Amino acid sequence: MRKIGIRELEDIALGASLLGSGGGGDPYIGKLIAVGAIKDRGEVTLLDPDEVKDDAFIAPIACMGAPTVLSEKAIGGNEYAVLTDMISRYYNKKIDALMPMEAGGVNSMLPFAAAARLGLPLIDVDGMGRAFPELQMVTFTIGGVSATPMALTDEKGNSAIFKTITNKWTEELARAVTMTCGGMVSVILYCMDGKTVKNFGVKGIVTRSEKLGKSIREAKYGPLSPEENFLAACEGYKIFRGKITDIKREVRGAFNFGKAVFEGTGEFKGARGYVEFQNENLVASVEGEIRATTPDLICLVDAETFIPLPTDALKYGKRVLVIGLKCYDLWRSPEGIELVGPRYFGYDTDYIPVEQRVKGDHV
């Protein structure tokens, strides 16, 4: 158990933008909302999962929709209380703690705002260890946990409780309502007991975010070159270094699809790299050979500062380092690969762990 204040949020937000692996939304606005809540109500208690009782009632909290909408449409501040009231009433149980469901991107920050406003502790765990575009894509789906009963509310005061036959149906119904409500809503879903959190959650992910943030911020102070310091601290695999020469984008359904093309620089001079994305980066290849795929994390960072670059910040001429991070173990199981592997996203290729694809490049 420890307290999270405004200083800790800075590193967590920076690390969360790396874990977003191109998607999940820029945590910046989420951070402003969380900082505001902590200034008002004080620091948030972060619990280690092992400090949570097996029969504790845990509510994961998140926003759903297009994070860019957050910059135009405020979160009202009342949504979190509405959601916890809906859930407490439905289950007829008091919520003991909140948790994030997605540690990458903006959903790393909003649970801190909710925890501060509601005076509830937050657990150092999530259901992705990164960001993914659809709500059934959580480790708890593999664990057989239902996403529903799920509570949803918008900032105007409309709300819904869903109960569905699969977590994919939850995604379908809740996505339709989210779009109708203006593209962004707040949700509580995958309510579960403490034991299930410990069995299937990605433990310590908030602390890992904080360390990743620190590895970016302190890269230039380490014993080696800044890049070597950064890669060592984040346990990253170097996939490519290059300059963006082309970027294609397409919006289909509720998703941003695209492909970035890089001309190699430094030790990659003369080679050509590619990164394809659907909200998050999905496949990275060099000279036609795949070097990393989902569910491993493919992260693009500024080649000098190592600041993570979301896909919507990519543009011609930008100098970029492409790195791979190992995903959470459970994603590498057959069930995990079925849920979030390359074939789910339409790529006709098997999943091979990034550390095998990038042989010998591991710093």
Add this chain to the structure above:
Amino acid sequence: MRKIGIRELEDIALGASLLGSGGGGDPYIGKLIAVGAIKDRGEVTLLDPDEVKDDAFIAPIACMGAPTVLSEKAIGGNEYAVLTDMISRYYNKKIDALMPMEAGGVNSMLPFAAAARLGLPLIDVDGMGRAFPELQMVTFTIGGVSATPMALTDEKGNSAIFKTITNKWTEELARAVTMTCGGMVSVILYCMDGKTVKNFGVKGIVTRSEKLGKSIREAKYGPLSPEENFLAACEGYKIFRGKITDIKREVRGAFNFGKAVFEGTGEFKGARGYVEFQNENLVASVEGEIRATTPDLICLVDAETFIPLPTDALKYGKRVLVIGLKCYDLWRSPEGIELVGPRYFGYDTDYIPVEQRVKGDHV
């Protein structure tokens, strides 16, 4: 209080297709579902609204979506029990009686199926006295009744409970989920007490449907000409008689828009008539002069048999009688006109009652 069996359903369904005024879906499939339920479980008790206690808890039941989907996608039979369980649990109250919300079209029949399956009485009342395309378009909206908490379920077992800030928002959110569920769902909405039913409902509308059905079936046996018998029995205003020479259709959003053009026959020979619709018929005009608009009912019937014609049955060469029926009084209030008058549907014209527009044509 009286019992409704299979014989009564025939006339009610026929009358409901007239009250559908072109929309609401063909009651035929709904009738098959209701007949099946009555064969299984016995006749349904129809209560006069005045027999309902002021503090009784009443649940209006309906299907939402495109009625044509019913012919491809069965109603499972379990939906009604799921819905009443959801509502009883949410309100923590036992449901005393069901009622239809829309007496025109397929929603005239499904409440009989639900009442038979659940062993609950049905009240002889609805919230439209006809059919309308959107769920906020009920007399209870004028009475300040909230459509929510609303329960929705599909035949697969997905369900949702909505709570919204206005009845128009209920329409928006529930419509999005309906489309995602495959275009057709079952719902309970506008739950209220017996007193409110009596204050704002269209009383006796099931009995009126039955009489309208009888007026069609027995038109040829009366003292006058079949057409005169029919018009007198249904209190209809003759707007036009003609042959369809053109029909335009367009699907926009979740709605069927269109316009039928008629070449006059008989006493209308040489004149040209028009009927425009959005699911239901909205405006009828003769030689450029409007003869009837929503919320009055504009009904197209076969010129010989007086069988009502839904808009999707209109085709070139069909000989048609266009009649107007007075709408329920509350629709003629300023609040009613705002909710369902011609301007809501995009027509730049005031509402004038059909009996004033069709002067002297009232048989």
